[in-house]
Amino acid sequence: MRPERPPLLFAFLAAIGVAFVVLPLVGLLSRAPWETALSDLGTPEAATALRLSFVVSLAATALALVLGVPLAWVYARVQFRGRDVVRALTTLPMILPPVVGGVALLFAFGRRGLFGPALDAIGIHLPFTTAGAVLAATFVAMPFLVLTVEAGLRSMDRRYEDAARTLGAGRWLVFRRVTLPLIAPSVFAGAVLCWARALGEFGATITFAGNLPGTTQTLPLAVYIALETRPEVAIALSLVLLGLALAILVVMRDRYLRAF
Amino acid sequence: MTPEVQNVTVFAGSSLTDAFTRAGNGFAKTNTRVRFTFNFGSSSTLATQITNGAPADVFASADEGNMQKVVDANLLDGAPAAFATNRLAIAVAPGNPKKIAALADLARSDVVLVLAAPTVPAGKYALDALRKAGVIAKPVSQEVDVRAVLNKVSLGEADAGIVYVTDVKSATDRVTGVDIPEQQQVVARYPIAVVKGSPKSALAHRFVDYLVSPDGQKILVELGFSKP
Amino acid sequence: MLKAQVAVRLGNFDLDVAVEAAADEIVAVLGPNGAGKSTFLRALSGLVALDRGRIDLDDVVLEDASRGIRVPPERRPMGVVFQDYLLFPHLSAIENVAFGLRARGVTAREARDRAGSWLDRLGVGGHAEAKPRALSGGQAQRVALARALAIDPRVLLLDEPLAALDASARGTVRRDLRRHLASFAGVRIIVTHDPLEAVALADRLVILESGRIVQAGSPAEVTQRPRSRYVADLVGVNLFRGIATTGHLALPGGAVIHSADPVDGEIFATIHPRAVALHRSRPEGSPRNVWHGRASALDFQGDRVRVGVEGEMRIVAEVTPSAVSDLGLAEGGEVWVSVKATEISVYPA
Numbered sequence: 001m002r003p004e005r006p007p008l009l010f011a012f013l014a015a016i017g018v019a020f021v022v023l024p025l026v027g028l029l030s031r032a033p034w035e036t037a038l039s040d041l042g043t044p045e046a047a048t049a050l051r052l053s054f055v056v057s058l059a060a061t062a063l064a065l066v067l068g069v070p071l072a073w074v075y076a077r078v079q080f081r082g083r084d085v086v087r088a089l090t091t092l093p094m095i096l097p098p099v100v101g102g103v104a105l106l107f108a109f110g111r112r113g114l115f116g117p118a119l120d121a122i123g124i125h126l127p128f129t130t131a132g133a134v135l136a137a138t139f140v141a142m143p144f145l146v147l148t149v150e151a152g153l154r155s156m157d158r159r160y161e162d163a164a165r166t167l168g169a170g171r172w173l174v175f176r177r178v179t180l181p182l183i184a185p186s187v188f189a190g191a192v193l194c195w196a197r198a199l200g201e202f203g204a205t206i207t208f209a210g211n212l213p214g215t216t217q218t219l220p221l222a223v224y225i226a227l228e229t230r231p232e233v234a235i236a237l238s239l240v241l242l243g244l245a246l247a248i249l250v251v252m253r254d255r256y257l258r259a260f
Numbered sequence: 261m262t263p264e265v266q267n268v269t270v271f272a273g274s275s276l277t278d279a280f281t282r283a284g285n286g287f288a289k290t291n292t293r294v295r296f297t298f299n300f301g302s303s304s305t306l307a308t309q310i311t312n313g314a315p316a317d318v319f320a321s322a323d324e325g326n327m328q329k330v331v332d333a334n335l336l337d338g339a340p341a342a343f344a345t346n347r348l349a350i351a352v353a354p355g356n357p358k359k360i361a362a363l364a365d366l367a368r369s370d371v372v373l374v375l376a377a378p379t380v381p382a383g384k385y386a387l388d389a390l391r392k393a394g395v396i397a398k399p400v401s402q403e404v405d406v407r408a409v410l411n412k413v414s415l416g417e418a419d420a421g422i423v424y425v426t427d428v429k430s431a432t433d434r435v436t437g438v439d440i441p442e443q444q445q446v447v448a449r450y451p452i453a454v455v456k457g458s459p460k461s462a463l464a465h466r467f468v469d470y471l472v473s474p475d476g477q478k479i480l481v482e483l484g485f486s487k488p
Numbered sequence: 489m490l491k492a493q494v495a496v497r498l499g500n501f502d503l504d505v506a507v508e509a510a511a512d513e514i515v516a517v518l519g520p521n522g523a524g525k526s527t528f529l530r531a532l533s534g535l536v537a538l539d540r541g542r543i544d545l546d547d548v549v550l551e552d553a554s555r556g557i558r559v560p561p562e563r564r565p566m567g568v569v570f571q572d573y574l575l576f577p578h579l580s581a582i583e584n585v586a587f588g589l590r591a592r593g594v595t596a597r598e599a600r601d602r603a604g605s606w607l608d609r610l611g612v613g614g615h616a617e618a619k620p621r622a623l624s625g626g627q628a629q630r631v632a633l634a635r636a637l638a639i640d641p642r643v644l645l646l647d648e649p650l651a652a653l654d655a656s657a658r659g660t661v662r663r664d665l666r667r668h669l670a671s672f673a674g675v676r677i678i679v680t681h682d683p684l685e686a687v688a689l690a691d692r693l694v695i696l697e698s699g700r701i702v703q704a705g706s707p708a709e710v711t712q713r714p715r716s717r718y719v720a721d722l723v724g725v726n727l728f729r730g731i732a733t734t735g736h737l738a739l740p741g742g743a744v745i746h747s748a749d750p751v752d753g754e755i756f757a758t759i760h761p762r763a764v765a766l767h768r769s770r771p772e773g774s775p776r777n778v779w780h781g782r783a784s785a786l787d788f789q790g791d792r793v794r795v796g797v798e799g800e801m802r803i804v805a806e807v808t809p810s811a812v813s814d815l816g817l818a819e820g821g822e823v824w825v826s827v828k829a830t831e832i833s834v835y836p837a
Binding site for chain 1: 530533534535560561562563564566567568570572574576577578587588591592635636639
Binding site: 106110111112127128206209210211212213215216217224225226227228229231 | 302304305372377379400416417418
C-alpha cells in the first residue's frame, strides 16, 4: 500500500497536538533532579507516600475486581428494565470531576452523610482513614474495569459456555472454568486500567479521605503538597508516576484500544 | 477619549477571600476604571506560581516566609508592606457539642481534629500555637489550605480545626469559634507587594496604598483582622 | 428410546417437531440452513427451554413444559459434539476431555486417566497435551467426540460434525465417525444440512424445513419418494403435487399429465430429468405427455446439461451437450417437451 501523505493542515495540527502533550513532559524531565532523584525518593515522606499508594491502589483494584466483574457479567448477560440507566450511573464516576465524587462520598458515607451514622454504629469510619482512600479510589476507578470486562463478555463466544453446561458444569463452574479464562485478557486489561486510575487518583481522595502522611496521603497528594516546599521531591515522585503510566501503556498497547 | 478599564490580577492567601473581595469593591468606588481578578489559594501555592512566572500584579501572603520566597527571587517592585495581622481560633461545630474550651481539648481522643498542612502558613501557625500550649494533638488530615480545614469542620467530618479568627467570622452560621488565649496565640503577619514588571504597577501600587489607608483598614478590621 | 415433542418460539421463528429415536438407530435431522436444526438440538440438550412439549428418555422425564419440569443441561445424560467443536481454547486436548468428568466430581487423577484412554480409543492419544488451535480439523473432531463420550452419556448429539472440515479431509473423517458412532450404544442424533453426510451416517432421516418435519424415513424411502421441494432438489428430480383420477394428474396451474400408476387422490409425482425428452418440433408417436415451452436456463454439468423449461408446467430436463447443439437450444428458445407415462412415479401425498 502506498503510504498516505496527510494534508498540510492536518500535519500541522497533528504536530501541534503532539507538542501540546509532549512539551509538559519535557518540562518535567528538564527539571528532574536526576542526581538526587533516588535519595529524594528515599526520604521518609516520599517512601511513605509510595508505599501507601501501592497499598491503596492495589486494594482498590482488588475491590473493583470483586464487585466489578460480577457487575459486568450482569450488564452483559442479564436483560432487565433500566439496565442502561443503571449502567450510565455506574459509569458516571469516570467522567465526573473527582472532587464532586469526593463530595458525594462525604454526603453518603461521611459522618453526617446518609449512611454515616449507620456505619458509625457498627464501628466503621471511612473519612480520614486508609479504607476511605481505598473507597475513593475504587469509586473513580471501577468503571474502567466494568466497561472493559463487559466488552470482553459481549465479544466472547457464548457457545463455549453451552458446551460446558452439556458436559455437566453448573453455572458457577462454567463461569470459573470457562468464562473467566476466556475473558482473562479483558479482566487483565480492565484491572490494569483500574489500577492506573486508582494510582493517579487525587480529587476524590483529598475531599473524602483528607491528607495525612502514611494514612491517606497517596502519591498524587504528596506531589501536590511537596511541590511548594520540596519541589525536587515532588518532581521525583512525579517521575515515578510518569514511568508507571508509560509502562502500563506499553504493556497494554493495542489492548487498550480493543477494550473499548 | 475615555481611559480603558484596567484589569489588576491579585494573588492572595485564601484567608483573604472575603476581605479582598470587599476591598476590591471599595477601591473601585473611587477608581472606576479598574477591574480585579483574584486568585485565592494557599500562600505557598501562590508563591510557587509567581516564582514560576504566573502573571500576578499584586501578591498578598498570609505569612512572611512565602513573601520572602518571592523577594529572594527578586520579583518584587519595592519592599513588601505589612497591611494586616490575623490570629488563630478553634473552629468547632455550631453550639460546640464536644465542649471544646481550649487547645488542650484538641488532644482528646474523642475529638477529630484537622489542621492545614504544615507546608502552608495556617498549618505552620497551628503547630506553633499547639507547641506554645504544650499540646500534642494528632490531626486526622492535613488539608491543603485553611479553607479546606474550615469546610471539613462545617461539613461535620471533623470536630475541630485550627483556623484564623477571620475564617470563623466569615462562617458564623456554619461553625462556632473558640478563642485561644493570648499566651498561646500566634500572630500571622500579612505582607503585600507589587510584582515586578507589572504593566499596571501604578494602579497596583494604588491598591496597596488603599489597603493601608483608613478606608481599607476599616474593611479589614470589620472582618476580624487586626492592624499591622 | 428418546421421545421428543419440541415446540420453541424464538422471535419470528417457531419450531414444532416430534422426533423419536431408539438406541439401535442413528437418526439424521436434515434440512436447509435456518430450518431450526440447531434449535432442535439445543432444546434436546436443555440449552433452550421448551415453550410446549416434553422430552422423555426411556422412563425419565427430562422436560415437560406443561408441568414445569425441566432438567438443566448439566444434569441431562447427553453428550454434544458442537458445530466447530467448541473445544475450550485455554485447555489442552486431555483437559478438554477431562472437563466433564471433573464437573461430575471425578478426581483429577482419575479424570485424566479416563480422558487419556478416550483419546487413545479415538486415535488422538498423541495429541493429549496439544492446545485446540494446534489440532487439525479431523483431530479436533475426534477430541470433541471423546469429550462428549467421556461423560458416558445415553444420548449423543452431533451438530454438523463435518461442516468445519475442508473437502479433502471429509471422506476419511466421515468413515471414522461412522465407525465410532457404530460403537456407541445409545441414542445418536446428527443434525446436518449435507445430504451426503446424512445418508452416509444415518439409518433414518428426518427432514426439517421452516421448523416443521416434512418427511421421515430410511434414506432409500426419502430419496425415492421426496415429499418436499428441498428433498427433490437434493435428489435432483422434478417434483409435482396434484390430484390423481385414474391416471390423470391435475397439477396446480391447470396442467394435466398422464401416468401409468393407478393411484388416486392427493399425490406427489416425480419425474427424473433424464426421462424428460426435448424436441425441435412436436414429436410423433407414443408419448402421452407432450407440451410446448421455452428454455429458461441451461446449466452445463460436465457431460450433462440441465435445461429448465417454462411452459404449462415448469420442468427440468437432462440432455447431452450434443443434443443441445442438435436442437439449437438457447436460453429463451422454443422447445417441445415429452415424458412417457411410465417414467412418472406417483405416490400418495
